[in-house]
Amino acid sequence: MTSSRILAWTVRLYLLAFFGYLFLPLVIMGAATFNESRFPTITPWMGTTLKWFGELAEDRAMWSGLWTSLVIGAGVVATAVPVGMAAALLLSALHKRARTFAYAVMVSPLLTPGVIIGISTLIFWQRFDVGGGVLLTVIAQTTYIAAYVMLMVLARMQRFDRTLEEAALDLGATQMQVFRRITLPYLRPALLAGGFIAFLQSFENYNTTLFVRGVDTTLTIYIASKVRTGVTPAVNALGLILIAVTILAAIAYEIYRRRELARAAAARREADAADAALTGRFGTQPAGSTRKGKIGL
Template sequence: MNQRRNLLGQLYLGAFLLYLFVPLVIMGGAAFNDNRLPSIYPWKGFTLRWFSDLFNDQVMWTSLVNTILVALAVVVISLPLGLAGAILVNSISGKVRGLLYGLLVAPILMPGAVIGISTLLFWNQFSVPSGLHLSVLGQVSYIAAFVMLLVLARLQSFDPALEEAALDLGASHGQVLRRILLPHLYPALGAGAAIAFFQSIENFNVTLFTRGTSNTLTVYVFSKVRSGITPTINALALILISVTIVCAIWYEISRRRAERRALALERA
C-alpha cells in the first residue's frame, strides 16, 4: 500500500514538473528556430538571428529599462507603506482592527483596470499628467497590501516582551524599531521586496491606463502581439528566465554558506 502511494506521489510530482517546465522548454526552443512564428514546429533550422534582432530593438530595451525603473520605485514606496500598515494593524484590536484590515486589503481584490482608471481620473483632478509616475502610484496602491500581509504574518511570531524590556531599559521607540523590530522583520521585508518587484514587472492593466506615451515591457509585448509577434519575445523571455535561475542558484548557495557559518560559530 505504501509503495503504491509513493508511486502515485512520484507520478504526480513528475506530471506537475512537466506541466511547469515543458512550456518553458518550448518557449526557449522557439528562440532558436529559424521560423518567423514563435514555435518549435515546424523546425526550420538552428539560428541566433532572433537574439540579434532583440539586441537591435531599441524600443524593447527602452521598455525593459522603464519596467525595471518602475518596479524599483514601487519597491521603494511599497516597503515603508506595507511596514507601517502591518505595524498599525498589529497594534490595535477589536472591530477597528478588522475594519482597517479589510480596507487595506481591499485593493488586492479590485480588478487592475479599475485601479488604473481610478488612478488616472483621480490625479487628473489635480492636473497631473499621465506617465510612468502614475503607473508607480497605481501599482503601489495594491502591491503595498502584499507587503503588509507578509510583514503582518511575521509579526505574529514577534515577542512583545522584548519591546517592553527595551523600553524599560531606556531605549527610545526609534531604537526599538531599528534594533529589535526591524531585524526580526528582515525576512518578511526581503520577501515583500521580491514580490513587489515581480508584481510590478508583470503588471499590465494598471500600467496600460496610466503610462501615457511611455512603454513598459508588458505593454510593448501586447502591442507586438496585435501587430505580429516574432520570436524576439522568446529570446527576451529566455534571457530573463536564465537570469532568474542564476540569481536563484546564487541565493541558495549564499544561504547554505550562511547556515554553515552560523553552525560553525555555534559549535565554536
C-alpha cells in the same frame, strides 16, 4: 501491488504532471528561440539559429520598455514596502474590532480589478494636473501591491514577542531605537520577500499600467502590442535571458546562504571548543554557557 506502492506511484505521477505543467511551456519557449522560423514555434523546425538574439539586441523599443519596467518596479518597491510595513504595524497595534475593519479596508484593493484601479487613479490625479507616466504608474500599482507586503509583514508580526520591545523600553531605549534594533531586524526577511513580490507584481502588470502609463511603454505593454502586429522569437530570446538571470541569482543566493550557515556552524564549534578548554582548565563551566560537559578536575 500493495496500497503503499500505489500511493507512491500516484504521488510520483502527480509530481511529474505538476512540474511538467509548470516548466514545459518554458522549455518550449526556450527551444523556439533557436528555431529559424519567424514565428515563435518549435513545429515545424526550420533549422537552428542564434539570429534572434541579434534581433533582440537591435530592438531599441523592447530595451526601452524593459528599462521603463525596471524603473517602475524599483519605484513600486521603494513605495510599497514602507507603506505595507506601516500598515502591518498599525494593524498589529489595534484592538480586535478596529483591526477587523482596518484589515478589510486595506485588503480591498486586492479584490478590485486592475482596470478599475487604473481608471480611477488616472481620473483622480488628473485633478491635480498629474498626467500619465512613470510616476502615476508607480502610484497606481502601489495602491494594491502594498497590500501584498502588508500581508507578509503581518504574518511575520504574529510570531513576534512583544516583551522584547517592552524590556528595551524599560531599559531606557527610545521608540526609534527599539524599532531600529529589535523590530526592523526581526521583520527583515518578510520585508525582503515582500520587496521581491512587489517587484514581480509590478514587472508583469498589464491592466492597471495600460491606463496610467501615458506615452511611456513598459515591457508587458510592448509585448502585447507586438502580439497584435506579429511577434517574433526575439521575445522568446528576452524571456530565455530573464529565466537564465533568475536561475543564476537563485544559485548565487543559495551559495551565499550555505556559506553563512557554514560560518555560523564554525563559530559555534569554536565557542564550544573554547568552553571545553575553559572547563578542563578551571574545573567549572563558564557562566552563561549552555554546554553540558563534565566538570574536569
